[in-house]
Amino acid sequence: MAAAIFLIPQDRFKKIILLLTSSGHLLATVSLWPMPRDIQFNSFLGFDALSQLILNLISILFFVVSIYLISYLKEKRRRSNRIFIGCLLCLLAAMTLVTMSRHMGLLWIAIAATTLLSAPLINYYRTPQSIEAAWKYLLISSLGIALGLLGTLFLAISAISIKTVFLGDILNNATVLSPSWLKLSIIFLLVGYGTKMGLAPMHTWKPDAYGEAPSPVGALMSGALTGCAFLAVFRVAQICFHAHLQRFVMPIFILLGILSLGISAVFILGQKDFKRMLGYSSVEHMGILVLGIGLGGGGIWASLFHMVNNAFAKGLIFLVSGNLNQIFRTKRIENIQGVIHRFPITGICLIIGFLVITGFPPFGIFYSELLILKEAIMTRQYMVVLFYLLFLSVIFFGYARIVLNMALGQPKEGHHHGIKEENFFMVMPLIILLLVLFFSGIFVPGPLYSLIDDASALLEGM
Amino acid sequence: MWLELALVLIILPGIIILGNNRLGTIIQLFALQSLVLSTIPLLIHPGIHAFVMAVATVILKVFLMPAMLFWAIRHVSIRREVQPLIGYGKTLILGGLLIGVAFLISSKLDLPDKEISNLLIPSAFSIVMIGFLLLVSRFKAITQVIGYLIMENGIFLFALLLLEKTPLLVEMGILLDIFVAVLVMGIIINHINQEFGSASTINLKNLKD
Numbered sequence: 001m002a003a004a005i006f007l008i009p010q011d012r013f014k015k016i017i018l019l020l021t022s023s024g025h026l027l028a029t030v031s032l033w034p035m036p037r038d039i040q041f042n043s044f045l046g047f048d049a050l051s052q053l054i055l056n057l058i059s060i061l062f063f064v065v066s067i068y069l070i071s072y073l074k075e076k077r078r079r080s081n082r083i084f085i086g087c088l089l090c091l092l093a094a095m096t097l098v099t100m101s102r103h104m105g106l107l108w109i110a111i112a113a114t115t116l117l118s119a120p121l122i123n124y125y126r127t128p129q130s131i132e133a134a135w136k137y138l139l140i141s142s143l144g145i146a147l148g149l150l151g152t153l154f155l156a157i158s159a160i161s162i163k164t165v166f167l168g169d170i171l172n173n174a175t176v177l178s179p180s181w182l183k184l185s186i187i188f189l190l191v192g193y194g195t196k197m198g199l200a201p202m203h204t205w206k207p208d209a210y211g212e213a214p215s216p217v218g219a220l221m222s223g224a225l226t227g228c229a230f231l232a233v234f235r236v237a238q239i240c241f242h243a244h245l246q247r248f249v250m251p252i253f254i255l256l257g258i259l260s261l262g263i264s265a266v267f268i269l270g271q272k273d274f275k276r277m278l279g280y281s282s283v284e285h286m287g288i289l290v291l292g293i294g295l296g297g298g299g300i301w302a303s304l305f306h307m308v309n310n311a312f313a314k315g316l317i318f319l320v321s322g323n324l325n326q327i328f329r330t331k332r333i334e335n336i337q338g339v340i341h342r343f344p345i346t347g348i349c350l351i352i353g354f355l356v357i358t359g360f361p362p363f364g365i366f367y368s369e370l371l372i373l374k375e376a377i378m379t380r381q382y383m384v385v386l387f388y389l390l391f392l393s394v395i396f397f398g399y400a401r402i403v404l405n406m407a408l409g410q411p412k413e414g415h416h417h418g419i420k421e422e423n424f425f426m427v428m429p430l431i432i433l434l435l436v437l438f439f440s441g442i443f444v445p446g447p448l449y450s451l452i453d454d455a456s457a458l459l460e461g462m
Numbered sequence: 463m464w465l466e467l468a469l470v471l472i473i474l475p476g477i478i479i480l481g482n483n484r485l486g487t488i489i490q491l492f493a494l495q496s497l498v499l500s501t502i503p504l505l506i507h508p509g510i511h512a513f514v515m516a517v518a519t520v521i522l523k524v525f526l527m528p529a530m531l532f533w534a535i536r537h538v539s540i541r542r543e544v545q546p547l548i549g550y551g552k553t554l555i556l557g558g559l560l561i562g563v564a565f566l567i568s569s570k571l572d573l574p575d576k577e578i579s580n581l582l583i584p585s586a587f588s589i590v591m592i593g594f595l596l597l598v599s600r601f602k603a604i605t606q607v608i609g610y611l612i613m614e615n616g617i618f619l620f621a622l623l624l625l626e627k628t629p630l631l632v633e634m635g636i637l638l639d640i641f642v643a644v645l646v647m648g649i650i651i652n653h654i655n656q657e658f659g660s661a662s663t664i665n666l667k668n669l670k671d
Contacts, residue, residue: 150617157620211669
């Protein structure tokens with residue numbers, strides 16, 4: 001399907017194909033709903049509860065983004081979008097492969113492919129800044145991914161007695177793995193996939209890449225792609241838990257989580273660029289995810305629930321930032337003011353997105369952050385509790401200062417270079433995402449609830 | 463015996479690359495390293511699987527990737543590294559130290575299975591570290607790419623320990639991924655050159671907080 005994109009010259013047809021593929025993908029994903037959780041196609045490919053959860057995330061986000069792109073690409077007509085849409089579709093295929101792979105080597109291949117396919121997407125505008133962002137992203141991620149490959153090989157060496165790295169075989173025989181090589185492999189795998197996820201010491205590409213990528217790409221990267229990287233980290237945790245290495249790995253997860261929260265809190269406070277701020281916010285939420293896993297118990301459920309809500313909320317707020325970019329032609333925060341007076345729907349979505357992402361009460365993220373807090377108190381890790389609350393409140397303050405002024409302040413006169421009013425395709429995806437957020441956070445339907453239950457049982461059962 | 467000789471021949475080009483500033487020579491040395499590397503699967507486990515691996519390595523790493531890198535330096539017309547972050551002498555000394563560290567680490571790790579050669583793991587570690595050093599100490603985008611590739615060569619050596627256990631399909635996928643990585647990097651180097659007038663990553667300093 002994606003190959004056809006490169007052959008078709010007309011931009012209009014390519015958009016139609018994009019839309020068709022994404023809705024086809026969504027339909028295929030939906031058709032998986034009534035099926036059982038564990039499906040094995042062959043020894044390499046298969047689903048379990050977690051991969052179904054993440055596949056749903058990817059599919060819904062991609063569908064929404066493809067609707068959004070209809071008007072967005074019309075706006076940026078300066079160059080042909082052949083490479084852009086081709087890479088986008090290949091990215092969808094690679095992300096689907098990530099969720100389906102049941103072999104650690106295949107998982108690595110798919111994740112490396114997502115890195116390579118998203119680099120041209122970041123470089124869409126070809127400005128000096130976007131080239132710099134793409135180069136940093138490519139180099140840092142490739143380096144991290146190479147370390148991940150090394151970790152995969154160490155895992156295979158530790159599994160030399162069972163002679164495979166199929167996930168099922170490793171999990172069943174985890175106790176016979178050689179412990180010294182396994183520990184080494186876990187460290188390398190965590191550094192590798194943690195780089196891809198954007199955890200704190202390895203996060204440096206994230207604000208640059210998110211800041212310079214076109215907003216729809218940012219929405220996909222912060223929602224779907226981090227989901228894929230989280231899946232890989234979750235697999236590593238699964239292997240550790242099966243090998244009874246909880247005591248070794250949990251402090252690492254907690255440390256990475258707290259570090260990510262701290263760094264993003266520091267940088268969000270003084271931020272002048274809206275999209276870079278979103279990049280740091282993504283670092284923060286990835287930190288919360290691994291913190292939840294590191295605490296174990298109810299933290300794992302909370303972390304999965306958090307991932308779902310974070311993905312849709314990030315999608316929403318990145319698409320809002322795309323609208324703002326089209327309206328104001330700038331990402332500087334001081335030049336964007338009083339959105340709600342002129343563009344009511346974008347403005348309202350901006351405020352709702354802000355409330356969701358900082359964990360304001362009625363929404364899902366509030367609930368999952370509370371659950372993680374509860375888990376930290378229950379396990380008596382009071383230092384973690386202290387830092388967690390401190391950093392979250394600093395981040396809330398930093399966000400509020402920026403977003404409320406953007407949304408509610410007095411609009412400046414004579415600052416309009418962009419489009420004059422919101423059109424259907426700009427608003428429609430936002431409303432879909434609001435609906436999805438409503439169902440994933442406030443009024444959670446039974447099937448989603450049980451899917452998250454099953455996915456967290458993959459770790460909790462230990 | 464032949465295996466040990468080949469391993470030494472793999473580490474040597476790595477060390478020479480650390481002390482060299484001519485990009486053309488560096489690429490040739492990388493091709494030489496990959497050529498020696500491709501014979502190792504045949505030396506360890508002769509067979510069809512090893513033969514396919516060797517042929518794929520020769521095609522990709524000895525011909526295609528160096529050809530692409532040569533195309534890139536001709537295209538952006540640069541010949542040598544100008545100002546490395548760490549001087550050549552110091553890089554060489556650091557490289558020597560890292561090789562020592564590699565031997566130290568590998569003496570601590572024990573293989574659960576029988577050993578093929580007790581030089582294999584230390585040399586794989588050394589090459590990974592040399593590649594990493596090259597990647598962080600140079601500014602030219604092309605040298606950074608070569609550093610990445612040398613790291614991958616080291617990882618490939620590790621993979622040879624497991625040659626009988628991993629499916630051929632997975633190995634081919636890994637090689638393909640690396641090839642595409644170099645392709646994408648090559649294209650972006652070209653963009654850097656068009657935009658800044660030189661392919662040096664020193665220019666990339668617009669984005670910071």
